[in-house]
Amino acid sequence: MKPIQVGLLGIGTVGSGVFNVLRRNQEEIQRRAGRGIEIGMVADLDTARAQSVVGSGVKVVKDAREVIANPDIDIVVELIGGYGIARELMLAAIAAGKHVVTANKALLAVHGTEIFAAAHQRGVMVAFEAAVAGGIPIIKSLREGLTANRIEWIAGIINGTTNFILSEMRDKGLDFDVVLKEAQRLGYAEADPTFDIEGVDAAHKATIMSAIAFGIPVQFDKAYVEGITKLAAQDIRYAEQLGYRIKLLGITKRATKGIELRVHPSLVPARRLIANVEGAMNAVVVQGDAVGTTLHYGKGAGSEPTASAVIADLVDITRLHTADAAHRVPHLAFQPDQMSSEAVLPMDEVVTSYYLRLRVADEAGVLAKVTGLCADAGVSIDAVLQREAGEGERQTDLIILTHNVREGTMNEVIGRMQALPTVLAPIVRIRKEELA
Amino acid sequence: MKPIQVGLLGIGTVGSGVFNVLRRNQEEIQRRAGRGIEIGMVADLDTARAQSVVGSGVKVVKDAREVIANPDIDIVVELIGGYGIARELMLAAIAAGKHVVTANKALLAVHGTEIFAAAHQRGVMVAFEAAVAGGIPIIKSLREGLTANRIEWIAGIINGTTNFILSEMRDKGLDFDVVLKEAQRLGYAEADPTFDIEGVDAAHKATIMSAIAFGIPVQFDKAYVEGITKLAAQDIRYAEQLGYRIKLLGITKRATKGIELRVHPSLVPARRLIANVEGAMNAVVVQGDAVGTTLHYGKGAGSEPTASAVIADLVDITRLHTADAAHRVPHLAFQPDQMSSEAVLPMDEVVTSYYLRLRVADEAGVLAKVTGLCADAGVSIDAVLQREAGEGERQTDLIILTHNVREGTMNEVIGRMQALPTVLAPIVRIRKEELA
Incomplete structure (x- = not known):
């Protein structure tokens, strides 16, 4: 099926983000939407800059009305902002039977009633996920x-x-x-x-x-x-x-x-x-x-987070255009004939970082031996916490935080640590996720 | 239009939640969905308990297959759980051309491939928002x-x-x-x-x-x-x-x-x-x-949070059943002919709590006067923080946190405080939201 054609009105920060993300993730987006999504035409007052963003393959014009009038364009994305010309263009796009996607919160908060009524009457959608809180759906x-x-x-x-x-x-x-x-x-x-x-x-x-x-x-x-x-x-x-x-x-x-x-x-x-x-x-x-x-x-803002919301709206509209009701959103997000066979990794192949607690004899050289085993295997240490042994205690806890390492490697190192005569109890191993 | 008919398989904790929320919020849900959503039939092994939950108006049966076989039922909600009978019933419901809504994560994680394929082929939806993280969409x-x-x-x-x-x-x-x-x-x-x-x-x-x-x-x-x-x-x-x-x-x-x-x-x-x-x-x-x-x-769990997710799926399916693509999700969530005329309140009518900072003379009786003005107007005080005046200082800051009060009342009290000769600078007023 021919990709759905999108016309972009304004290609500043957000518009560039939409163009770049659509291009970068086009394969995954198509597998989700069931159809390609393509920027077919762009309007921007600064046509030279716009052309440099989209390359020579996409037609760039100065007059937004040319985009709206283009019968090949299915969806118009309004990224001009403000209450003035944006309102006129949005109403014109609706009148021309185009679906509209916008990030224009000001316009919708002030003129939403007029715009939504026009869209409802004309049977088109005005989607505006990007208008509130950027990339958050x-x-x-x-x-x-x-x-x-x-x-x-x-x-x-x-x-x-x-x-x-x-x-x-x-x-x-x-x-x-x-x-x-x-x-x-x-x-x-x-x-x-x-x-x-x-x-x-x-x-x-x-x-x-x-x-x-x-x-x-x-x-x-x-x-x-x-x-x-x-x-x-x-x-x-x-x-x-x-x-x-x-x-x-x-x-x-x-x-x-x-x-x-x-x-x-x-x-x-x-x-x-x-x-x-x-x-x-x-x-x-x-x-x-x-x-x-x-x-x-x-x-809540920025080029690609806002683009994430704009494109989600484009996928929504594409799915509605393209699929019957029962197949609109695929059960697992991707179209059933577009599933990946990528393998789930065995745990040994997972790379993460670790918290280790070792019960060790409170004597000289223990830390050196334990960290030496790490170094030999290329396990890099992030932090060490050695509890002071209490009065009369002959044992203490040694805590190690590692940097990222393959779990299989970590397990081998733990095995070697466990074999040390100065390690007195089973080693506790908990994974650590920085989530950054 | 006749309400869409839902058959419930199992009416324990989550099922009761679905029934209660659908009934309590039926008017708002219908205004959103564009059509009523009604529990038409319930299957549960404990028919007596089930009947006591739904009242005499809803038919309760012991055999879930009776619900699936009922031609009036549009959507089957599976809340039995587990991999066994739930799988058979879900496949039977799909084969009977019913849409299915489920909270059964175990079944989908293990038998999802079989179930989604069956649903895809039969042209029905299997919706499972409630299967992961309860009420979080x-x-x-x-x-x-x-x-x-x-x-x-x-x-x-x-x-x-x-x-x-x-x-x-x-x-x-x-x-x-x-x-x-x-x-x-x-x-x-x-x-x-x-x-x-x-x-x-x-x-x-x-x-x-x-x-x-x-x-x-x-x-x-x-x-x-x-x-x-x-x-x-x-x-x-x-x-x-x-x-x-x-x-x-x-x-x-x-x-x-x-x-x-x-x-x-x-x-x-x-x-x-x-x-x-x-x-x-x-x-x-x-x-x-x-x-x-x-x-x-x-x-992530509990009767009504999970019901929230189940019902969101019911609304999704109802909207797809009932509206054309362009009108599936109303622009403002509610159907255009179902908008409310409820007024936005003027700020004086808003009830919230306040942080006040008063620059006061560091002398006896100031706190009593200020809090007296609050008491006279029925403004209840949550906390007071009085900064100790520095050496040689004749002024200090008095911070008051109030309980909830009408903003109009608060403004009157602030006006009276401001008129006190011991209040030496414009009072700072910041609203406080407990968000609980």
């Missing part, structure tokens, strides 16, 4: 994964710039202005950071989640929006003393009299997972009456 | 939300019983045997806990995630499985000293020579979010090449 979780629940509230760290600034303020005890300048220097904050630091970006996202959670129209104009510009370092310190962290939260909640929709700095108990989300990361907590608390964590 | 995230990615690895705390035991061992410094007995007493571990504590349950779930992540068949027989029964309290302590926690992880990873699939206790750096997942909670970390790290956290 939170829209899918809310719209599909948690449909059993009466949602009680949602609270999220949904702006990476402000979370980075707050993390730095706390870590270094600095005031807002100082850290903002640093964030701008590092590229974590834009030259004009207003939308981020005043909470507007987070409010756009909270508005969208609020609509999905409670079945109300998007109504950004009713959101309460307060940023982090007035936060003082001393309040972060006092909060810490009281067991809290300060985070910019987007909150929407079902209250007795109506729906709460608000963005503002909030003290959060330090022991909550979400209080420990640091730097530019995002996390959304959803409270449902059946499921209880769930938390969804990941990168 | 991790199957959906992997199959649909992260399809752009080449998955690098997955590591999860996917067995609540063992995580509870490990949390207790660490908190209380107790050995495995002692904590297991306590967990059994509290109902966190079953009378025969073998499948949990030996890692078998986690390996079933890891096997399923492995297949979905890497497009390989389910192959539980190739999984390496090691439980927590041999863990000693002292290793947990030593790990702690070295900056690690010990968790039972289900891991699957793309290595150079093949796929790793393994369950065993693992040291995890204490600063990772997943190291801080305590008690019976579950969490799955997914590393994708585009999205980076995502973490998915929630309740």
Whole structure:
């Protein structure tokens, strides 16, 4: 089957990510989607730069309307941003019968009602996973994964710039202005950071989640929006003393009299997972009456994390286009005729790191012998902890953390250690995963 | 449209949850799904108990085959568990053209290839969100939300019983045997806990995630499985000293020579979010090449969390049955003609708690005056932190944490505080969210 054809409107940071990931992972994506997904045409004002990103094989034009008018294009990806021309183009794409994928939270939070109505009427999809919390599939979780629940509230760290600034303020005890300048220097904050630091970006996202959670129209104009510009370092310190962290939260909640929709700095108990989300990361907590608390964590911005969400939407649409209902999502994600025969490795072939505890005689040279066995086999040691023997004790514990090594090799070394006369009990071996 | 008819095979803990949540949230679920979802028939060996759960309106039978043979039943939910009769019934339901929803990880990890092939051929869906990590929509995230990615690895705390035991061992410094007995007493571990504590349950779930992540068949027989029964309290302590926690992880990873699939206790750096997942909670970390790290956290077991996943599958199937492709998932989760007009509350009506910082004169009676104003307005105080004035200082900071109160009321009280002559600077007010 011919690959589904995607037209890209705007190929900046996110657009490049979409192009690169689609190309790099094209084989796996096709095995999942049941059909290839291809960027067929790109519109960007800077055609030279755009052409250099996509190479000579893809047609680049200046006028987005050419992409929309192209009958070969099945899906239009809008990555221009803003409320103005993006709205016109999106409505034009819908009118032309194209499905639309967008990362434009501002547009949907303000003009969503008009756009969704147009799409519904025309029988096309407007998909927007990338509009909220970047690569975290939170829209899918809310719209599909948690449909059993009466949602009680949602609270999220949904702006990476402000979370980075707050993390730095706390870590270094600095005031807002100082850290903002640093964030701008590092590229974590834009030259004009207003939308981020005043909470507007987070409010756009909270508005969208609020609509999905409670079945109300998007109504950004009713959101309460307060940023982090007035936060003082001393309040972060006092909060810490009281067991809290300060985070910019987007909150929407079902209250007795109506729906709460608000963005503002909030003290959060330090022991909550979400209080420990640091730097530019995002996390959304959803409270449902059946499921209880769930938390969804990941990168909320950046080229490829956002592209991950855009492409997930492209796969969704491709699957709907291409398969009948019963075969839309393959049971094991990949199409049944596209399964891999790659082998599951025997445990000896697994490479990981290890914690070893040896009960050893408390005498000179033991450590040297044990670590010598490691060195001989090329097992590199990360850390050693030797417990001091108690008064009158003749034995002690020797703890070793290794770097990565083949399990088969590790087992051989453990066998040799066990044979040492100074090792007095069976060696305890627990694997160690850095998960980084 | 007539509600879609669901037949329940087995109505124990999870089945009761499915029945209760479907009934309690039926209006919202219908607004999302575009059609009602109804339990039409139940099979359970204990018909009397089953009937007492569902009431007299639902037909209860002893023989599951009666449910499968009923032409009015569209979807069969298998909640019997195990590899034996459950497999036969699932294959019979598929052969009868019914969609199947199941929480049976053991069956899918061992016989998944046979079952998925049968379903594919017959054109029905076998949905199993509830089979892995209970209420966390991790199957959906992997199959649909992260399809752009080449998955690098997955590591999860996917067995609540063992995580509870490990949390207790660490908190209380107790050995495995002692904590297991306590967990059994509290109902966190079953009378025969073998499948949990030996890692078998986690390996079933890891096997399923492995297949979905890497497009390989389910192959539980190739999984390496090691439980927590041999863990000693002292290793947990030593790990702690070295900056690690010990968790039972289900891991699957793309290595150079093949796929790793393994369950065993693992040291995890204490600063990772997943190291801080305590008690019976579950969490799955997914590393994708585009999205980076995502973490998915929630309740991995229990009546209603598991029901949440079962019902999400029922909604998915209902939407596919009922809507054309373009209208399958409504843009805002709820059907366009089912939107609510519930109002977004003005900020004055929001109820939350507050952190206040007052710059006050360091003199007797200030605290009494300030807290008096709170008491007069019914604002209840949670904590007070009064900084000691430095040598020669005439001013100090007074920090107040309040309990929940209407924001309008709080603002009035702040206004009165601000008017006190002993309050020397604008009061800082930051909202506080317990998120519990």
